[in-house]
Amino acid sequence: MSDPERAMLLSVHPRFATAILAGTKTVEVRRQRVAAPPGTPVLLYATAPTMAIVGMARIASVQVATPREVWTASGTSAGISLREYDEYMSGATRASGLSLEEPVTFEVPVPLAALRASGAFHPPQSYRYLTGEDLRKVAAATPVTGEALHGALGALAPA
Incomplete structure (x- = not known):
């Protein structure tokens, strides 16, 4: 998981997605164990009816515990x-609370159609990891967002 x-x-x-990008939801909860180090960039794919990558944030920390423990620690920040x-x-017997920071709203969302035009793209049911090559494809899908992505990810998605 430490792949740079x-x-x-x-x-x-x-x-x-709207609440995360507005900074009012700072914890995203998942039913499974998520092992991602602090600083990991997170692209936010808003599901239907939006169906687009609308922005990004970074993982500040991840808590993996029982669902009750995750709620006790971060329920007020989970937006539900x-x-x-x-x-x-x-x-669920395990849950993850992903603390998110540094939200960035893309001026131009990257729609599913544009993502699919740059190659086979399937949004995940929950989450998945993207490689540098995947990120380059996302950045190429929409030039304006691509610039924001390059700036936010630095060397991760070079042109």
Whole structure:
């Protein structure tokens, strides 16, 4: 996981993407163990009806624990109610709380059609890791966003 040419592509509902980018939601919760080091770039893919990469953030830290422990530590920052959280975590024995920082909203979102035009692209159900080559394809999909991506990722997505 310490590959310096790796970023995370995270699928989130549009309301959560908006909240993350606004800085009002600073923790994203997942039902499985997520092992990503602090500083890992996270591209935010907003699911239907948006269907686009709308921005990015960086992982500040990851807490892996029981669902109850993750809620106790970060529920107020997760942007959902306890009822929604409990429904989402139903049956899970482990949970991850990804603390996110440095949100950047892309001036021009990268739509799914543009991502697919640059090669085979399938948004993940939850998340997946992207290599430097994957990132170069994302950056090439929309020139304006590509510039923002290059700036935010530095050497990770060279032109």
